[in-house]
Amino acid sequence: MSQSSLGQFYAYVVDVNTGRVLLDIRGNEATPSASVLKVLSVAAGLTYLPATYTATTRVFTVPSQPGTIVLKGGGDHTLSQMTKGSYTTYSKPARLETLANKVLTSWNSDQPISKIILDSSFFKGASYNPHWLASDRTNGYISHITALQVDSDRANGDQTSYAYSGYRSTDPVLKTGTLFKAALKGLAPGAKLVKGATPKDAVELTSVTSQPITTWMAHATGISDNTETEFIARHAAKAFGLPAAFTSVEPMVKTMLSSLGIDSSQLVMKDASGLAQANRVTPKMITELMQKVAQGNSALTPLESYLPVAGLGPGSMGGRFTGANAVARKFVKGKTGFIPGLYSLAGVINAKDGSRLAYSIFARSAGGKKVGWATRGALDTVATRFYSCGAGLYL
Structure with missing residues (x-):
């Protein structure tokens, strides 16, 4: 001793x-x-x-705003941008690709998606702790704590990639929105990404759910x-x-x-x-x-x-x-x-x-x-x- x-x-x-x-x-x-x-x-x-508690990422349509959808985070840091054949540090995560494919399957309108509202309001307050160093983020120790992000906001969370990077961004919400828009393929080619709250008349279109909290x-x-x-x-x-x-x-x-x-x-x-x-x-x-x-x-x-x-x-x-x-x-x-x-x-x-x-x-x-x-x-x-x-x- x-x-x-x-x-x-x-x-x-x-x-x-x-x-x-x-x-x-x-x-x-x-x-x-x-x-x-x-x-x-x-x-x-x-x-x-x-x-049995899980976190759910949801997509809503907005009847009063044709062509507008909402991507609403439910606080799932494991939501992954990885596609088949790739994997992250998190076991069996919900995938952004799956969510986008559900939207593509469920979309009944001839009108393309022109606006995607990114709602991360499930969490409150500051997203980055004032007691952390800026280097804690860039060194990969921690991300901004936002209710909408993918792969804990790692720059490249693919465990199968030689280019794996734990670097975290300054805006996980916008990054997720950009990836989601791309996953929607030709359905949202010119869609505008806007951070905001889910409109009151929004109707849930589809969702994906995380692993159990345990x-x-x-x-x-x-x-x-x-x-x-x-x-x-x-x-x-x-x-x-x-x-x-x-x-x-x-x-x-x-x-x-x-x-x-x-x-x-x-x-x-x-x-x-x-x-x-x-x-x-x-x-x-x-x-x-x-x-x-x-x-x-x-x-x-x-x-x-x-x-x-x-x-x-x-x-x-x-x-x-x-x-x-x-x-x-x-x-x-x-x-x-x-x-x-x-x-x-x-x-x-x-x-x-x-x-x-x-x-x-x-x-x-x-x-x-x-x-x-x-x-x-x-x-x-x-x-x-x-x-x-x-x-x-x-x-």
Whole structure:
């Protein structure tokens, strides 16, 4: 625990079955979270959304405006521009081509489409978080969070292409509209693209539906998909009764934690994904949530199955726990996290002695100490010690 690569170290570990605190190092002190924050957002999704919940992208006609249609986003980041033979990082997405073909089949008018209204009003507030860097978008870490976009707005999300690019644009809505217009082929050759609200007299023509929300949750947790987590949180906030906006995430999660008897007074969630440096959690808060998850028999139970497993791919723990730490492979489950100046790991351990541990550990550049690339391996070593010591770890 005293390795210099751990920087300023935070840890909180409990025996899942007994609730006994086995380790408490700055457990009640607030720290930036990195992507460990995603367990809170996904837990809120599990709490407030049914497992069968899906997002629907719709097309409307407008009787009062012949030749006008509306493309209305329902908050499906996985909606894909890929055609047959290509695939994205998202399993079995709804396809823009399918939606366009449905329009082509259903269009009964001799008049071509002259106007396409692009409605992304399902989400509210800012689309890009002021706590994110502009480079987070251009480096491919996050997109604008808009209710209408394709392939999480990747410039080229085709996993089969050597030209794959995670770069995200400044206007996912207009980009989607442009692709949709092209997919309509000769039906909308000169159509004008206009951002706006769906007219009151609009009539639904056709639609496509996403995968179940649980598919998103498993994927977002497994590979730490920032955009996907933001979408999950917005849908959960809407179901909770708040606007689907960044500002709704913290109050929603605090309510969830309070209902579980977990102190959330120090929680700060500027986003849902953990990308913002201003986010704050305590190790105790995260561990107590993971304890609830590991105890089973609740809406939160599936979250344990979403956690990446040490040494197993394709999740974010696949290449970790090597060398002496390999003994803990398959037994340590954890959500990983990294932002400049902080590394984190939290989850559940099936320990060597048969006990089950809920844990969270954070290593931070603070107090005159620094973290770096070696910190990730140092956290693995700490988690391996938890595995080896089991319920005998307590201090």
